[in-house]
Amino acid sequence: MATIVNLQEVTKDYGQGQALTHALRGVNLIIEAGEFTAMAGPSGSGKSTLLNIIGGLDRPTSGRVLVDGREIKDLSNTELGLLRRDRLGFIFQSYNLIPVLTALENAEYVLMLQGVPTAERRARVREVLAEVGLEGLEDRYPRQLSGGQQQRVAIARAIVSEPALVLADEPTANVDSKTGKALLDLMHRLNEEKGATFFFSTHEEAVMKRARRLLQLEDGIIRNNGATADIRNTE
């Protein structure tokens, strides 16, 4: 299996002097293609920071970060942008979507950046929107969709370009637990059927249980790095 993420002794400090915060204190992590991995940890433990660094949105203070075989610190901002566009998918907590674009337009955004011809783009986006259960809602604007439907659009947008890795920062935090479970089912199915690699953060018990592998982040350090098939089996 291909290694998609390889972190070695990654640290991240914010601020300086009195305000110095060690958000990450030496993270080592390997994520292989096809994984469905959750990262748990209390608020402030460094989950968002870690996801941002893997996603090339932020740079580590020290340590090595290899994403899709490329050393992040060797890449310019433009190259990082291209890496995000072509190899990564992002799902954020909420207000993920651009309000003036329809579900279809939001979902096709990355393909548009990639320069995929309109007809092909539309076809792929419609297919993926159908897969995430939004058939018939393609032309709705975000305000005409429920929170769960909006997150489905965000998921569609993240996977439509078939990235090597989808990063999701607490994707179910702003929806009710039933919707959260449905979103998780969806991601799970996309992982199994399409082989999409997911790495997401959460602090919800229910979500942790659905993960195949669960990391525990505490004060910027990974406490539990094991595969968690056993946790899943207790379901």
Place this chain on the structure above:
Amino acid sequence: MNSLQYGWRNLWRNTRRTGITLAAVCLSTAILMASYGLMDGLMQHAVSNATNLVVGEVQVHAQGYLADHSIYKALNEPDLILEAAKQKNVAAAPRRYGYGLVAVGTKSAGARFWGVEPASERATFDLAQHLQEGRFLSETARRGVVLGQKLARSLQAQIGSEIVVVVQAADGSLGNDLYTVTGILKAAGDSIDRNAALIHAEDFVELFVSGDRIHEVALNSRGMVPLDKLTELLSIAAPEEEIKSWRQLMPEVSDMVNLFDAFIWIFGLIFLLAAGMGVMNTMLMATYERIREFGILKALGATPWGIIRDVAAEALVLAALGTVLGTILGLAGSYYLQQVGLDLSIFAGTYSVGGVAFNPIWRATISPKMVLIPAVLMLIIGVVASLYPAALAARLDPVKAIHRP
């Protein structure tokens, strides 16, 4: 979904703000177009008044005549000039000039006598219709005289007044005669007002014993022949004479035209810059409200250039819409000002600038350049004004932008 469509949709997220900016762009463009038209109208009016009344577009004199106005410095071959003008269908009036004294009763004054051919003057200029009282000279010589406005006033002359004329004739003798006032000119520029005494060419020849001397040929095509073509024509027909265009003959009018031209551009640019500030402010507010969105777009892989393009396109849509509305409004305003004009007679009757009389109804002109130039400038300024907010948006740190509350 291209940048322009995206910009269009984003603009209507804040209808009021966009509406206000749109109104500012629209009004600036319209005001600029209308005032450009008015200024241009004023200038064309000034130029045509200056040329059509009496000066013409080009004048030909003997070398040195303009410097000392000597009766002996006459054109060598005026017939060649008149012939050349005729071939090009350009009207031309030959004139003779001389100086002398005029007196009515106990009032006397110095005068410059114009020996004119009434038919040529009528065909070439508006002077024959430019009378305050009485009539212009008749086609046959009858010892009639038409006086400048101020000269008539200082002589207390009226239509029918007898005028005693005393001049130094070309043969050295003293010429004197009795003339009758047939007309008094309206204001026609300071020097004409003060000292012009127009008489028939035949009377002039008799009075001044000037033979076939002609001192000036004034040509006027009423804008039909470009100035440079006209001077070229004359320099071939009369290479040894002095050929002067109205711009050289009336430098104050020419300067005024240039000055007004510069003035309108400065004035217009200030207007457009103010509208540009409006666009910049709108785009600043719009990008500030959307920081989180820009962060998400960047996380998805949008490049800084892509974001600059989106913001600039939004400003372009705003400026273009404002410019189109402004052009419609501006054209409507200019059309009104062209057809009806501004009536300035409540401020002044006839007035003159730089010795040129103006009509109290001020009319605008409409030309493609006065529509295109403000419109294109407004578009450019609108887009340039958006580059600062665009650059701010493009440089946003995506992490901070996304995690903004």
